Structure formats: C-alpha cells, structure tokens
Amino acid sequence: MQLNREELLQSYRTMCTIREFEERVHTEFSEGGIPGFVHLYAGEEASAVGVCSHLDDRDNIASTHRGHGHCIAKGCDVVGMMKEIFGRGDGLCGGKGGSMHIADLSRGMMGANGIVGGGPPLICGAALTAKTLKTGGVAVAFVGDGASNQGTTLESFNLAKVWNLPVIFVVEDNGYAEATASAWSVAGTQAKRAAAFGMTAHELDGNDFFAIHQAAGEVIERARDGGGPSLLHVKLTRYFGHFEGDAMSYRAPGEVETARRERDPLKFFRQRVTAAGLLEPAQLDGIESEVRSLIDQSVSLSKSAPAPSPERLLTDVYVSY
Amino acid sequence: MSKKSYRQAINEALAQEMRRDPTVIVMGEDNVGGMGAPGEDDAWGGVLGVTKGLMPEFGRDRVLDTPITESAFIGAAVGAAATGLRPVAELMFVDFLGVCFDQIFNQAAKFRYMFGGKAVTPVVIRTMYGAGFRAASQHSQCLYPIFTHIPGLKVVVPSSAYEAKGLLIQSIRDNDPVIFLEHKVLYDEIEEVPDEPYTIPFGEANLTREGDHVTIVALGRMVGFANKAADMLEKEGITCTVVDPRTTSPLDEDTIIEAVEDTGRLVVVDEASPRCGMAADISALVAQSAFKALKAPILMVTPPHTPVPFAPELEDAYIPTPDKIADAVRRVMA
Numbered sequence: 001m002q003l004n005r006e007e008l009l010q011s012y013r014t015m016c017t018i019r020e021f022e023e024r025v026h027t028e029f030s031e032g033g034i035p036g037f038v039h040l041y042a043g044e045e046a047s048a049v050g051v052c053s054h055l056d057d058r059d060n061i062a063s064t065h066r067g068h069g070h071c072i073a074k075g076c077d078v079v080g081m082m083k084e085i086f087g088r089g090d091g092l093c094g095g096k097g098g099s100m101h102i103a104d105l106s107r108g109m110m111g112a113n114g115i116v117g118g119g120p121p122l123i124c125g126a127a128l129t130a131k132t133l134k135t136g137g138v139a140v141a142f143v144g145d146g147a148s149n150q151g152t153t154l155e156s157f158n159l160a161k162v163w164n165l166p167v168i169f170v171v172e173d174n175g176y177a178e179a180t181a182s183a184w185s186v187a188g189t190q191a192k193r194a195a196a197f198g199m200t201a202h203e204l205d206g207n208d209f210f211a212i213h214q215a216a217g218e219v220i221e222r223a224r225d226g227g228g229p230s231l232l233h234v235k236l237t238r239y240f241g242h243f244e245g246d247a248m249s250y251r252a253p254g255e256v257e258t259a260r261r262e263r264d265p266l267k268f269f270r271q272r273v274t275a276a277g278l279l280e281p282a283q284l285d286g287i288e289s290e291v292r293s294l295i296d297q298s299v300s301l302s303k304s305a306p307a308p309s310p311e312r313l314l315t316d317v318y319v320s321y
Numbered sequence: 322m323s324k325k326s327y328r329q330a331i332n333e334a335l336a337q338e339m340r341r342d343p344t345v346i347v348m349g350e351d352n353v354g355g356m357g358a359p360g361e362d363d364a365w366g367g368v369l370g371v372t373k374g375l376m377p378e379f380g381r382d383r384v385l386d387t388p389i390t391e392s393a394f395i396g397a398a399v400g401a402a403a404t405g406l407r408p409v410a411e412l413m414f415v416d417f418l419g420v421c422f423d424q425i426f427n428q429a430a431k432f433r434y435m436f437g438g439k440a441v442t443p444v445v446i447r448t449m450y451g452a453g454f455r456a457a458s459q460h461s462q463c464l465y466p467i468f469t470h471i472p473g474l475k476v477v478v479p480s481s482a483y484e485a486k487g488l489l490i491q492s493i494r495d496n497d498p499v500i501f502l503e504h505k506v507l508y509d510e511i512e513e514v515p516d517e518p519y520t521i522p523f524g525e526a527n528l529t530r531e532g533d534h535v536t537i538v539a540l541g542r543m544v545g546f547a548n549k550a551a552d553m554l555e556k557e558g559i560t561c562t563v564v565d566p567r568t569t570s571p572l573d574e575d576t577i578i579e580a581v582e583d584t585g586r587l588v589v590v591d592e593a594s595p596r597c598g599m600a601a602d603i604s605a606l607v608a609q610s611a612f613k614a615l616k617a618p619i620l621m622v623t624p625p626h627t628p629v630p631f632a633p634e635l636e637d638a639y640i641p642t643p644d645k646i647a648d649a650v651r652r653v654m655a
C-alpha cells in the first residue's frame with residue numbers, strides 16, 4: 001500500500017503529536033498539575049497511527065486505559081483532550097471522565113476504558129451496527145496483551161467470527177500488563193489463538209509503521225468487503241511506567257533507553273522516508289516544531305481553563321429522567 | 322501494640338493467618354508483581370503495595386499472580402474454597418466486579434443453600450473501593466450494597482487499621498464467602514494496632530462515641546467523617562452517638578435500634594449511591610423498629626444519584642463530608 005507525500009506527512013504529524021502529548025503529560029503529571037491515574041502511550045505510536053490512518057468517521061474504535069494515542073490517531077481534538085486530562089469544564093468530556101475515559105463518538109472514538117477487556121464486546125456491537133445499517137464502516141478494538149486474556153476478549157473473537165462482523169482486533173503487546181510479563185501471562189500465541197477462531201492474523205513489529213500500515217490496510221479492506229474479523233499482534237515498547245508513578249523495578253535496567261535509542265518508531269519512520277528520498281528532513285523538523293507549539297498551547301489553555309461548574313455534577317446521568 | 326497503617330494492618334493479618342494455616346493462599350493481579358519479567362521479584366505487592374512481602378516469606382505457591390482474567394481466578398478461588406483451601410483473592414478495584422460477578426453471587430453465595438447445607442466456601446475477596454482518588458467513574462465506586470443484597474455473602478467494611486486487621490483475620494477464619502472492602506483513601510491512615518492476631522466478630526457494631534442527641538450510623542471511611550462532624554457539633558452543645566456497623570451483612574440491627582432509642586434522632590451516612598443502599602436500608606430498619614422513639618425524620622447523607630465524576634471540584638462535591646454530616650445533624654435537631 002503506497003502512501004503519498006501528504007499521507008506520509010500526516011502520519012508523521014500524528015505520531016509526533018502523540019509522542020509530544022505524552023511526553024508533556026508525563027512532565028505535567030510529575031509537577032502535580034494532573035489528577036488521577038494516567039497511562040501513557042509513548043513508544044506505541046506506530047500502532048495507533050498505522051491502523052487509524054485507514055479509518056474515517058464511519059469507522060469506530062474502542063480503546064483502553066492507555067488511550068491518548070488512539071484518541072489522537074482517530075481525530076480527537078488535542079486541546080480538548082488535554083483539558084479533559086486536567087479535569088477542565090471545557091474538556092472533551094466536560095472534565096467528567098479524565099484520562100481513562102476520553103471519547104468522541106462523533107469521530108468514531110468510543111472511549112478509552114477503565115476496564116481491561118471492556119472494549120472488544122462494544123466493538124462487536126459497533127460492527128453489528130455498521131453491518132446492519134450497511135454503512136461500510138469497520139470497527140477496531142485495541143487491547144493490550146493483558147486484556148487479551150480476558151474472557152470478554154476471547155468471547156468477542158468468537159462472536160465476531162460467527163456473526164462475520166467487520167472487526168479488527170489489535171493486540172498491542174508491550175511486553176507487560178502492569179508488572180506482569182506477557183511472556184508469562186499469555187498461554188499460546190496471539191496468532192494461534194486467532195487461527196483457532198478462524199481469523200487471519202499478522203504478527204507485526206510495532207516500531208515499523210509501514211508494516212503495520214500495510215497489514216492493517218489489508219485486514220480493514222477485507223472487513224469492509226464482508227470478509228469478517230482479523231487480528232493484528234503488534235509488539236511494542238512502552239516508554240513510561242504502567243501508570244505515572246510506577247517505579248518499573250520489574251523491567252531490566254536500560255530496557256527503555258535501549259528501545260528508545262535503537263528501535264524508536266518515530267526515528268524509524270524518519271530514517272525510512274528520508275533514505276528513500278520521499279520526504280526532506282526539514283519537512284519533518286517543521287512538523288515537529290508545529291506539533292510542539294500545538295502541545296504547548298494545549299497545556300497553557302488547559303491550565304487557564306475553568307473547572308466544571310458545580311451543577312455539572314448532576315447532569316448527563318440520563319438522557320431524560 | 323504499635324502504630325500501623327491500614328495497609329500494614331491488612332498485610333499483617335494476611336501474613337499471620339498464612340503462618341497459622343497452610344491452606345490460606347493469596348492471589349490477585351500483581352499481588353507479587355514481576356512474574357515472567359526480567360527485573361525485581363515482588364516488584365509491586367499489589368497495585369498499592371498491600372500484599373508486598375508475602376511472596377518472599379510464603380513463596381509463589383501460596384502467593385499467586387494471575388493473568389487479567391477476573392472471572393476465571395475469582396471463580397477459581399471460589400472453587401478452591403469449596404474443595405479445601407482458604408483463598409484470599411484480590412479483586413483490585415471493586416468496580417471490576419462486573420467482570421466476575423457470576424462466580425460470586427450465583428456460585429459462591431448460593432452453594433451452601435442450593436446444596437442443602439453441605440457446602441462450605443471459605444473464600445475471602447479483598448477489594449478496594451471508594452472515591453477521593455480522582456480515579457473517575459470506573460475506579461471509585463462503593464458497590465457494597467450490591468453484595469449486601471445477596472443472601473449468602475458476608476460483607477465487611479473496615480473503617481480503620483485496627484478494625485481492618487481484626488476483621489480480616491475473622492474473614493479468613495469464617496466459613497462463609499466474605500467480601501472485604503478496603504477504602505483506598507484509608508491505606509495510609511495510622512493508629513495503634515495490636516501486634517498479635519485478634520478477631521473482631523461479624524455483626525457486632527462498634528460505638529466510636531456515645532452522646533445524647535443524635536445517632537449517626539456511618540460505614541468505612543465515613544466513620545472518621547462522622548467522628549469529625551461529632552467533634553464540631555460538640556462545641557455547639559450537640560452530642561452524638563456514632564455507630565460503625567463494621568459489617569453490612571450480617572448487620573447489627575439491635576445496636577443501631579438501641580442507639581436510636583437512646584437519642585431519638587438518626588442520621589445515616591453512606592458513601593455508596595443513595596438508591597437501594599445501606600443508608601436506605603438502615604433508615605427502613607429504624608423506621609420499622611424504632612418509629613416511636615424518633616423525634617425527627619431520619620436524614621440520609623449520601624452522594625447524589627450519579628456516577629463518580631473525575632474533576633476534583635466535582636468529586637469533592639460528590640463525596641459526603643464532615644460538614645455535610647454536621648449540617649444534617651443540625652437539621653434533625655432543629
């Protein structure tokens with residue numbers, strides 16, 4: 001699947017936005033400005049962007065507790081997201097959800113999720129809607145390696161297959177679920193699990209945007225054409241702790257530093273496109289500085305934004321009551 | 322006696338029971354931490370460090386990490402309990418109940434009754450509850466009324482470190498399924514706790530103070546808030562009896578009724594949602610059994626009927642506070 005110049009630039013911009021967003025949330029959190037539980041997606045950008053660059057607003061995704069990257073890749077407003085994470089009244093969800101519950105249904109972003117394994121059943125439902133209403137849409141469930149062991153995930157594999165739903169399960173395997181290694185927690189392999197349910201599966205290097213983009217394109221196209229569900233198993237590195245504040249003593253010393261140095265998805269992208277003469281380094285530099293100022297702006301707007309007004313505590317529980 | 326946090330008190334109860342009884346095992350997600358990983362062993366000891374140190378003493382055969390698969394491992398704890406072990410399984414946040422509830426309320430809770438009194442299921446499910454952590458709607462609920470609703474489950478809501486240790490040891494020794502709810506905001510609260518093992522029986526409420534004018538019944542974290550409110554009110558000449566039921570199932574109805582008969586007024590404080598909750602349950606009990614003693618309508622202090630919001634300003638407005646409790650007491654005195 002050949003990407004044109006525009007698409008390459010857009011993909012890089014989105015990956016950079018995620019990276020910069022997460023690095024900045026990390027800093028702001030450590031300075032005490034952000035309340036609650038925050039799980040960062042830095043290091044995993046190529047997965048969200050490689051998959052979501054094939055999607056449009058009729059397509060739905062379900063995300064996880066580590067949701068910022070999926071939100072950005074699916075087109076959520078970055079300023080609204082940052083405000084949400086700061087708990088502001090004009091955040092994307094009015095400050096009522098926070099980091100773990102960012103959603104924008106108008107963009108087909110069905111929510112980050114505080115419940116591990118919460119997404120796959122929902123995404124079967126979104127796919128059922130697309131199939132029933134013949135929208136041509138597909139639905140993508142992002143799950144972690146940890147979430148891949150939940151009954152909800154495995155049941156959804158089965159349901160998606162027997163209903164022949166346009167679903168793509170993306171297992172983002174960063175090697176850990178909290179402090180537990182996926183090498184221990186996952187029996188069998190993701191690909192063989194998928195095969196057992198009669199689904200096509202691809203095993204992918206999560207630092208290689210192009211490989212993910214290619215494979216995602218194939219399985220999404222098949223799903224759109226009525227060919228049913230597939231699974232992508234993407235191996236990546238999470239650059240920060242499980243959540244902000246995690247000392248990460250369960251990791252090998254230097255693990256993240258090595259990954260950042262040798263297998264960074266953004267560096268990989270840059271090398272690939274500049275070596276092939278597809279883009280100029282200066283263009284990529286330009287994107288990086290634009291992204292930085294966008295994120296700067298999102299943080300300063302968030303800091304000065306008002307808290308939700310007190311009566312908002314009681315609103316939005318029901319549509320009508 | 323020595324000063325211990327709520328966290329340490331729970332950890333000590335687990336360790337002492339594991340030493341006493343080799344059938345006691347502990348399991349949960351990252352209850353050890355570092356399983357299969359290249360770094361440190363015992364890396365977490367639970368998400369907030371409550372089970373830290375158990376694995377080095379008791380080994381991985383008795384302190385089990387689990388995959389993220391609550392339905393399977395909570396159910397396995399129930400099955401192990403029915404066949405000879407005394408598992409203490411950790412449901413990290415009570416909000417994750419949705420993933421595994423069948424194994425608790427259709428299986429564990431009903432074995433004894435359905436099987437004509439033949440089953441014994443001594444499982445303890447430890448779980449973390451409550452608002453105040455900015456953890457938003459899916460990590461902040463109380464939900465103990467849901468367990469309390471189910472015949473066959475015992476439900477424990479310890480309000481302090483001392484209470485937590487004695488009630489957890491009792492939970493482990495008890496032969497019925499017990500849900501043991503730990504308030505996440507209390508883990509660092511410190512008080513004098515005996516070093517030796519001791520038990521606090523279920524269904525025996527604790528009067529944290531006695532007064533003449535108003536009875537306040539409160540649970541879990543709200544017991545401390547009720548005592549703060551009572552301190553404030555004492556300066557205004559209003560004295561309160563504060564009742565901590567300790568367990569919502571069994572519920573010490575007699576102590577609650579007697580306390581209301583003495584004061585003639587009742588304020589019930591509950592951090593759980595107001596509908597079909599403990600505040601409503603205890604109000605109904607008193608309306609039924611101590612109606613003649615009441616000098617004023619019963620007042621309930623609860624959050625509104627909404628999910629728990631994320632933004633700090635909203636969450637603070639959601640949670641009952643000592644001020645709100647004191648206001649309610651003043652109103653029943655008016």
Ligand SMILES: Cc1ncc(C[n+]2csc(CCOP(=O)(O)OP(=O)(O)O)c2C)c(N)n1
Nearest residue numbers: 066114115116144145146147176177178417
């Ligand atoms: C049902 C449920 N169980 C447990 C948790 C606690 N928890 C939050 S994230 C997490 C680890 C998830 O691991 P994985 O799915 O691999 O995603 P990652 O964090 O690695 O992105 C756990 C156990 C939860 N939020 N929901």
